[in-house]
Amino acid sequence: MNYRKVGKWGLKISELSLGSWITFGNQLDIAGAKEIVREAFKSGINFFDTAEAYANGMAEAMLGDILKEFKRSDIVVSTKIFWGGNGPNDRGLSRKHLLEGIWASLKRLQLDYVDIVYCHRPDPEVPIEETVMAMDYIVRNGLALYWGTSEWSAEELEEAHKVCEKLNCIHPVVEQPQYNMLVRERVEKEYLPIYEKYGMGLTTWSPLASGVLTGKYNNGIPENSRLAKFPNLRKHLEEKGMLGEKVFEKLRKLQKIADQLDAKLSQLALAWCLLNPNVSSVILGVTSIEQLHENLKAIEIKEKLSQDVIDEIKEILEDE
């Protein structure tokens, strides 16, 4: 396993990491989750990502219970604050929710601090000063070692860094955007000045586009698949055109490349994310040991990708 720095900063995380979205507390119970976390750690994964929103806090509680068996400095744990409940002050990036949120997360995680706390989304309703100062409070009080953002625009990040500079607050060091073969704009274009000016790293989610990049939806939604279980997700993907014939055609072409590499399409898709040097870690969502190992092989596949193959993939992806 390679460990990459989070942008220009000193924290080092495994290039493949383990998320808990949708899986922990949903498809996985505590026994299943424990088995996967142990195997992930054994395989070199040191970064474990969760959020207060995942399974309404149960993902944090499960992860916390599992992580107790590891040495604290051996692991990098992150959580995200934004959706904490239904009360008027239970969501968003107000000082009240950020502080009450992280206090509650740390209790569920049974930790004194997380390594990274993310603002799970931007909150246009709250002045950026309020959010920046609350995150600064969290880091300066040792509740988190670093802070980051998730799905913020480059403009919002710019603004945050400027406020940090003005108020002498601690800067965010990492963004967590969606990034995969089908969703590339933000990571590959919009954020370019952010990497250079502020040295932010990326921990990316949905590397398989909710499973679309496994090719398993090319011929319809199989029973028991994630999209069958989460109709909202299906609807969302449909709206984004990600379940359309145009996409499936690309996937069939990519499948051929994968075949030539003796790889699964999903492995090719993960390998492709790893090629981006601005990506610090690709967060995996897995529901079994087998799937974990399958995904981990993406690292080997990445090594096999020649410039020619990379160019070919690019052409397929950009073909209108």
Place this chain on the structure above:
Amino acid sequence: MNYRKVGKWGLKISELSLGSWITFGNQLDIAGAKEIVREAFKSGINFFDTAEAYANGMAEAMLGDILKEFKRSDIVVSTKIFWGGNGPNDRGLSRKHLLEGIWASLKRLQLDYVDIVYCHRPDPEVPIEETVMAMDYIVRNGLALYWGTSEWSAEELEEAHKVCEKLNCIHPVVEQPQYNMLVRERVEKEYLPIYEKYGMGLTTWSPLASGVLTGKYNNGIPENSRLAKFPNLRKHLEEKGMLGEKVFEKLRKLQKIADQLDAKLSQLALAWCLLNPNVSSVILGVTSIEQLHENLKAIEIKEKLSQDVIDEIKEILEDE
């Protein structure tokens, strides 16, 4: 119930809220207060206001005892520091009293932090730097999430914000002024630059002008009424001309409008406060469940107010 942001800031409070001045520990014992707080919360009120001065700390002690049954993040609790006792250092906005005051308030409230701590009055005897740095200490040490002022002039607020900027201290986010149909100058004119430049919100007190806006004093002070019980308050209102015939004439005209809306005069008065978009919350002082529900109907009355009716009210109020 609508929840409004405190000015431009992220904290959200119910547009009607529950105060404890004069009522808690005076007209209400712990059982009565508990019943009202529970009913208020059930009705959507999430903001509960008190002060170290109310009933010499007993209001805080009662509120603290009652609030224990709620989830902390579901409620917004505020207190105010200024009048803490009779010793030389027991009042005002010195660092000594502000810190000793909030420490004592939190103990009485049985809380780790309040959401808002107010400077209950300006203190011209203390340099604004001292007050600002003490409030900054309180927020940076997690004893309060936000700080505000009560009955400060726009000029004093300007000065406070400038000192905050200079010393990189946390800014006050909210003022608590008196505001009602009869006391409008400060909220409607003096503070205008403060809203715009600093995004401060308002939590307003005395929306019924100590009961004058119920019309119950139009024909003299009834036995057992609040003004009969608190002669100082009566004297104060008399001095302000609020118990004069000129006021009563206006009230009789407003009563007619209320009648047309099938509302009580007090409900019209509350509704009128809610019309002001700079008001984040109107603090109610109630002594019974019935009165609480009566007051809560102001929200519906507000919806019924056409621009014509609003103009008519304005004309009555401004008629010299």
Place this chain on the structure above:
Amino acid sequence: MNYRKVGKWGLKISELSLGSWITFGNQLDIAGAKEIVREAFKSGINFFDTAEAYANGMAEAMLGDILKEFKRSDIVVSTKIFWGGNGPNDRGLSRKHLLEGIWASLKRLQLDYVDIVYCHRPDPEVPIEETVMAMDYIVRNGLALYWGTSEWSAEELEEAHKVCEKLNCIHPVVEQPQYNMLVRERVEKEYLPIYEKYGMGLTTWSPLASGVLTGKYNNGIPENSRLAKFPNLRKHLEEKGMLGEKVFEKLRKLQKIADQLDAKLSQLALAWCLLNPNVSSVILGVTSIEQLHENLKAIEIKEKLSQDVIDEIKEILEDE
């Protein structure tokens, strides 16, 4: 008893206050000290001053034990750090000694915080940045509410304030100089710009010039007197010319004025200190209840002083 602000700042201290130098742990045992502190408090004294150096920490231990019976906010307690022991890091204004000193003082005092912590002397061996940042640490961590200096020159104070401004550190609010009829230069001249520019207050020590201003040494050192007991003090006073005939002549003239006012010379001397509006409090060192009451009468004497009498005193003092 009048309470004066400490310079422009919000803390209020009694114009006469109780010190513990030489008395606590030397001339007074715990029972005697307790009696005096109780009586002082009853008489309106709210400010109690001590230092780590007094009786090698025993003065703090005694004061702490006595003060437990008072409400914390009713009293203002100060200590001073500089001479803590004989080890290489036990004295002076290094970060190490200031922090270790205040931690030890608070333990002996059985307090969570003092109201004021003084740098007991300037320390030219330590950069002023180091001292200022250590005092800032002490105040920002709630170990003291305010900080001050003792026997610093105006130039040293200027420098300290400039460093505070540059590093955004908390400013010192009070100086503790010697001040009495015979030692006036610093308080009346040197510090003038300091009062005006920085609003510092003064708590003054040795108002009776180690007893010289009682007149009791006019005809030699009586057995059992303080100067008989502390030969070093005697030597120090002799070197300063304070036990010379020229001084005694002035004292005899002042005695006549005191007689006309029906006052003791010591009372006149204390009253004279109180006349200076830059003095926040005059620290008394008393060894008996009687002496305490005698000293407290200085407040009445001060009221009796006409401008003519004041001018007459000045002339006597300034006569070369």
Place this chain on the structure above:
Amino acid sequence: MNYRKVGKWGLKISELSLGSWITFGNQLDIAGAKEIVREAFKSGINFFDTAEAYANGMAEAMLGDILKEFKRSDIVVSTKIFWGGNGPNDRGLSRKHLLEGIWASLKRLQLDYVDIVYCHRPDPEVPIEETVMAMDYIVRNGLALYWGTSEWSAEELEEAHKVCEKLNCIHPVVEQPQYNMLVRERVEKEYLPIYEKYGMGLTTWSPLASGVLTGKYNNGIPENSRLAKFPNLRKHLEEKGMLGEKVFEKLRKLQKIADQLDAKLSQLALAWCLLNPNVSSVILGVTSIEQLHENLKAIEIKEKLSQDVIDEIKEILEDE
């Protein structure tokens, strides 16, 4: 024993001090180490240096166990963070390792704070802002009273001080370089602007060049000697040319001077380090009481060095 200030700062350390590198947990067990620490303290040594890396934390654990019997303010304890383990985040100057490192060190040392925490090496992989802010966090949270660096270049120190200034962070006060008769460049030339501009002090290690300056390797590596036991160290010295004939020739000349002074060569070598006024303390590594006393005599030897002798030594050292 003389105590020197750490550069311009207020902390005072004995000019000879006790290290724990290689000795504690290797050549010395707990009983042997305790005996030496006690004797060192009795001889006036107040500065004890260790590091998380020494004997994989065992040096800290031993030192902590021994130091419990001393009064905390009587001793100056330092540790260094850089090499904490083998995990991806267990080494270097990231915020994660610096904080986790110092927390773990303090636990092993059984202390609430160290006096000095050093960055054991520069870490070009981590932005200097991250390192400076983490050290600032450590000092502002009372985990260390001062911070320093070890083996940083003058350029790296310059950069660190500039970032401190920009971010209003606490400056490093001390460097710990290698310094001895054979390794002089950095201390005597490169650091000159650093002493002057920033007042940094030096605590120097390897004053005997790993034993070379005892002369015991002049005729080959004796069995049981340190170089026989640590082949890596031997190789390192050989690569640096420090076990070459050219060096041995110088040593033989220096031996003659030592003989004239009735001193051992090692004592002359230590005395020579003490001559440098920028050196705050020379850290000794000793394995027996005898060796300790032998080394301590360097202080007397230093007093005997005339300017002529010093010039003669210089000539020998600089002879190419």
